[in-house]
Amino acid sequence: MKEKKNLIKNPSFQAILTSLICIVLGLFIGFIVLLLINPAGAGEAIKTILINFMSRSSSIARMKALGNTLAKSAPLLMCALSICFCYKVGLFNIGAPGQYEAGACIGLYAALAWHCNWVVCLILAAIAGAIVGAVSGALKAYRNVNEVISGIMLNWIILYTTNMILAKVKDPTSPYTIKLSTGNKSALIPTAGLNTLFSNNKSVTLAIPFAILFAILIWVILSKTKFGYELRATGFNKEAAKYAGMKEKQNIIITLAIGGALAGIGAAFLFLTGYQEWSTTQSSVPAMGFNGIAATFLGGLHPIGTIFASFFIQSITDGGALINKSIYPSQISDLISAIIIYLCGFVLFFKFAINNWIGKRDKGGPNVNDVPVKDDAAKAEGGDK
Amino acid sequence: MDTPYAIEMVNITKRFPGIIANDNITLQLRKGEIHALLGENGAGKSTLMSVLFGLYQAEEGVIKKDGKEVKINNPNDANDLGIGMVHQHFKLVQCFTVLENIILGVESTKNGVLQMEEARKKVKALSEKYGLQVDPDAKIEDITVGMQQRTEILKMLFRDNEILIFDEPTAVLTPQEIEELMQIMRNLRAEGKSILFITHKLNEIKAVADRVTVLRRGKYIGTVDVATTSKEEMSRMMVGRDVNMVVDKAPAHPGKTILKVENMTVASKMHANNAVKNVSFEVHEGEIVCIAGIDGNGQTEFVYGLTGMEPLVDGKITLCDEDITRWSIRQRSKLLSHIPEDRHKHGLVLDYPLEYNMVLQRYYQPEFTSKAGFLKRPEIRAYSERLEAEHDVRSGQGSITIARAMSGGNQQKAIIAREIDKDHKLLVAVQPTRGLDVGAIEGVHRNLIKERDNGRAVLLISLELEEVMNVPDRILVMYEGEIVGELDPKKTTVEELGLYMAGAKRNVTVNANTSEIEHSEVVDTAAGRKEEK
Numbered sequence: 001m002k003e004k005k006n007l008i009k010n011p012s013f014q015a016i017l018t019s020l021i022c023i024v025l026g027l028f029i030g031f032i033v034l035l036l037i038n039p040a041g042a043g044e045a046i047k048t049i050l051i052n053f054m055s056r057s058s059s060i061a062r063m064k065a066l067g068n069t070l071a072k073s074a075p076l077l078m079c080a081l082s083i084c085f086c087y088k089v090g091l092f093n094i095g096a097p098g099q100y101e102a103g104a105c106i107g108l109y110a111a112l113a114w115h116c117n118w119v120v121c122l123i124l125a126a127i128a129g130a131i132v133g134a135v136s137g138a139l140k141a142y143r144n145v146n147e148v149i150s151g152i153m154l155n156w157i158i159l160y161t162t163n164m165i166l167a168k169v170k171d172p173t174s175p176y177t178i179k180l181s182t183g184n185k186s187a188l189i190p191t192a193g194l195n196t197l198f199s200n201n202k203s204v205t206l207a208i209p210f211a212i213l214f215a216i217l218i219w220v221i222l223s224k225t226k227f228g229y230e231l232r233a234t235g236f237n238k239e240a241a242k243y244a245g246m247k248e249k250q251n252i253i254i255t256l257a258i259g260g261a262l263a264g265i266g267a268a269f270l271f272l273t274g275y276q277e278w279s280t281t282q283s284s285v286p287a288m289g290f291n292g293i294a295a296t297f298l299g300g301l302h303p304i305g306t307i308f309a310s311f312f313i314q315s316i317t318d319g320g321a322l323i324n325k326s327i328y329p330s331q332i333s334d335l336i337s338a339i340i341i342y343l344c345g346f347v348l349f350f351k352f353a354i355n356n357w358i359g360k361r362d363k364g365g366p367n368v369n370d371v372p373v374k375d376d377a378a379k380a381e382g383g384d385k
Numbered sequence: 386m387d388t389p390y391a392i393e394m395v396n397i398t399k400r401f402p403g404i405i406a407n408d409n410i411t412l413q414l415r416k417g418e419i420h421a422l423l424g425e426n427g428a429g430k431s432t433l434m435s436v437l438f439g440l441y442q443a444e445e446g447v448i449k450k451d452g453k454e455v456k457i458n459n460p461n462d463a464n465d466l467g468i469g470m471v472h473q474h475f476k477l478v479q480c481f482t483v484l485e486n487i488i489l490g491v492e493s494t495k496n497g498v499l500q501m502e503e504a505r506k507k508v509k510a511l512s513e514k515y516g517l518q519v520d521p522d523a524k525i526e527d528i529t530v531g532m533q534q535r536t537e538i539l540k541m542l543f544r545d546n547e548i549l550i551f552d553e554p555t556a557v558l559t560p561q562e563i564e565e566l567m568q569i570m571r572n573l574r575a576e577g578k579s580i581l582f583i584t585h586k587l588n589e590i591k592a593v594a595d596r597v598t599v600l601r602r603g604k605y606i607g608t609v610d611v612a613t614t615s616k617e618e619m620s621r622m623m624v625g626r627d628v629n630m631v632v633d634k635a636p637a638h639p640g641k642t643i644l645k646v647e648n649m650t651v652a653s654k655m656h657a658n659n660a661v662k663n664v665s666f667e668v669h670e671g672e673i674v675c676i677a678g679i680d681g682n683g684q685t686e687f688v689y690g691l692t693g694m695e696p697l698v699d700g701k702i703t704l705c706d707e708d709i710t711r712w713s714i715r716q717r718s719k720l721l722s723h724i725p726e727d728r729h730k731h732g733l734v735l736d737y738p739l740e741y742n743m744v745l746q747r748y749y750q751p752e753f754t755s756k757a758g759f760l761k762r763p764e765i766r767a768y769s770e771r772l773e774a775e776h777d778v779r780s781g782q783g784s785i786t787i788a789r790a791m792s793g794g795n796q797q798k799a800i801i802a803r804e805i806d807k808d809h810k811l812l813v814a815v816q817p818t819r820g821l822d823v824g825a826i827e828g829v830h831r832n833l834i835k836e837r838d839n840g841r842a843v844l845l846i847s848l849e850l851e852e853v854m855n856v857p858d859r860i861l862v863m864y865e866g867e868i869v870g871e872l873d874p875k876k877t878t879v880e881e882l883g884l885y886m887a888g889a890k891r892n893v894t895v896n897a898n899t900s901e902i903e904h905s906e907v908v909d910t911a912a913g914r915k916e917e918k
Contacts, residue, residue, distance in 0.1 A: 224759050225758045226749055226754040226758050229760055233737065236735070236737065239730045240732065242731075243694065243725060243731040243732070244746055245714040
């Protein structure tokens with residue numbers, strides 16, 4: 001009994017448990033929606049969403065589909081890391097899509113117009129994202145402009161700027177940018193043989209292991225270094241950071257710049273694999289950055305957790321695309337994955353509910369020293385974003 | 386039963402997760418008496434009052450009014466029963482007039498139009514009856530704290546409340562205003578109102594209360610007659626042991642000048658004026674200098690200017706013969722330790738474990754960070770454990786306890802340990818005993834005196850009169866951003882100190898050096914004093 005109680009109090013266990021609750025609940029509500037539209041195919045459809053690539057008939061096709069999901073998980077993971085990193089410093093980087101767009105813009109332009117190789121493109125994409133992030137950061141630090149507002153506005157500004165710039169390197173017959181395989185092969189991220197594991201899927205590149213390495217790197221920076229100590233202190237309590245002589249304004253800008261760089265690299269990890277081209281007529285902010293928010297929360301706000309969460313979210317998104325379109329309208333896949341992703345945002349709510357429940361169960365047992373003073377508790381409740 | 390009780394709380398028990406805030410507490414308020422509720426911070430006074438107001442429901446026990454059991458489920462029920470409260474932090478709308486605040490919530494209207502005249506008459510009658518002087522048309526933001534408090538009292542009387550609760554009403558007042566309040570309370574008692582007076586100041590209980598109920602750590606200790614009980618006995622009931630009320634210290638031996646502040650001026654965040662105006666003084670090694678004053682007279686901004694958290698508008702700061710006026714917070718922290726006013730806002734990262742908070746001022750030093758930028762966790766742990774042991778910092782899980790989960794006293798001990806252990810020549814301690822219980826206060830004072838005896842300069846900023854009179858070797862009084870007086874705690878009285886704090890007296894002219902003391906009575910400007918927050 002005692003051990004069980006301790007397990008449920010363990011923060012990592014709680015994080016995993018709440019994430020699982022969200023997933024189950026999201027699938028359940030998605031299932032109900034499917035039932036409402038057409039009961040006949042609901043069971044089959046939800047199964048397709050869940051197993052995604054496994055629903056393919058041959059093992060070759062399965063591995064190819066898995067490769068595609070992985071290839072798209074890598075940029076999603078980078079966006080999630082961008083948001084996770086900023087969140088740990090108390091900043092909500094909803095500007096990640098804009099930073100992602102900037103990365104795509106400069107990454108692709110460098111590849112197609114300047115014929116740079118992939119390493120240079122990657123670095124330029126990171127710098128572009130970092131600059132966009134730093135703009136939000138500087139506005140926040142020096143003018144106290146909420147990073148959410150400046151981030152959302154930048155998302156649109158950068159979107160149309162990107163369309164404009166990339167129109168110069170687009171394919172004359174379509175709205176898409178020129179394929180890297182014809183335009184500049186050296187800008188493609190090397191596959192390093194990884195493609196052979198996934199039925200020769202050329203989209204499977206070094207980007208995938210790199211993204212995982214970035215996740216580990218971010219975790220190490222945040223939890224083991226002096227830099228991470230400062231950033232997290234700033235995130236928890238800006239005033240205390242200032243009191244301790246940390247340069248809290250500078251830290252805000254650096255944080256958003258790093259977040260921007262991560263999102264920018266994320267874009268490069270998608271567009272430099274040749275999986276997809278940028279459509280210069282697109283009029284909506286890419287979903288990748290926003291899905292990163294869901295992956296961050298589903299991953300328990302932990303860099304390592306976001307690795308798995310990113311893969312899961314990408315997997316159900318891809319799985320949704322495989323639903324039988326003769327039974328369900330084509331929008332259904334987006335709708336179902338949106339419901340699940342939406343529910344993922346409830347992670348913090350469930351965490352709160354679990355702790356509340358533990359608190360109620362543990363009442364009694366007088367220990368004055370262990371109880372925070374009343375106004376503390378109030379602050380703790382109000383402080384969470 | 387000689388007098389029927391106005392309100393009785395019988396055997397009240399209220400639990401919170403992990404704590405019994407009220408353990409079988411009985412409080413009986415007689416009609417027409419002033420009944421004090423005495424206890425340290427965390428003794429359960431606020432919880433008990435919240436139960437009476439219907440903010441919390443007690444698990445056990447009953448509340449009786451005039452002998453009949455009543456249910457109080459929310460504050461409206463309490464109002465209906467004629468219970469009113471003056472909160473420690475006033476609940477007034479700053480940009481409304483006194484009259485508008487008084488009628489707020491019980492306005493009478495005719496066809497949707499406010500009927501102010503009737504209310505004005507009633508307020509006027511009430512203020513004459515009880516000697517509560519207010520200007521009904523003055524805006525709250527323009528009037529003194531004392532007058533704001535009188536507005537709060539009128540609010541209760543306007544609602545015909547019979548049971549009046551005063552929650553720590555003297556914390557924000559000058560000694561003179563406190564005396565006025567005591568008189569008002571006596572007037573109210575004479576008119577048959579029953580008053581519950583929450584406090585931890587024994588002098589005030591002695592001055593006005595008839596009986597006192599003492600709580601300690603959530604438990605009921607007893608109810609005694611004030612007239613036949615000595616202050617020492619009450620103190621013992623409150624703390625559970627004998628408390629040394631006088632601070633033991635040897636005479637100071639001030640040495641060379643450590644801190645020299647010249648013409649310091651700091652801007653205010655609240656208004657266009659400067660919060661600190663032309664302040665000049667010195668602090669020497671081996672002495673404790675206290676800046677006394679009522680809350681909101683520029684002390685906070687002065688400390689921000691001194692520690693580098695806000696830039697100076699004008700002036701010069703010299704610390705250990707170095708001009709630090711333009712130094713960053715980090716540079717200053719090499720010579721200066723700072724126990725901040727607000728330990729939650731500045732002193733601690735509440736979500737960090739204790740060990741991380743212990744190195745908050747030193748984490749970047751080679752002792753705790755490797756050349757590659759990695760934290761040396763074992764060294765941090767060992768350092769934290771040493772400080773915890775030396776300063777008796779108690780916590781649930783030792784070094785890994787999240788600071789938020791520690792009690793206020795232990796949080797403060799951790800900050801003091803951190804600041805004292807670090808290299809420094811000057812210790813700036815801002816209200817270091819705020820919110821601490823009597824036992825912990827003693828410990829803090831001992832630490833300050835030890836610092837002094839170790840040859841450091843100590844600058845104490847305090848609002849507590851007892852602390853101001855007992856701890857420092859020299860008192861500087863700050864009023865509206867200026868140093869208006871320099872006093873010797875051994876030669877001055879609380880009354881005199883009060884006059885300086887209220888701006889009614891000053892012995893230092895604006896630009897004077899602290900050593901040239903000029904005695905000059907200044908016109909009473911107390912009425913013009915504004916609460917700046």
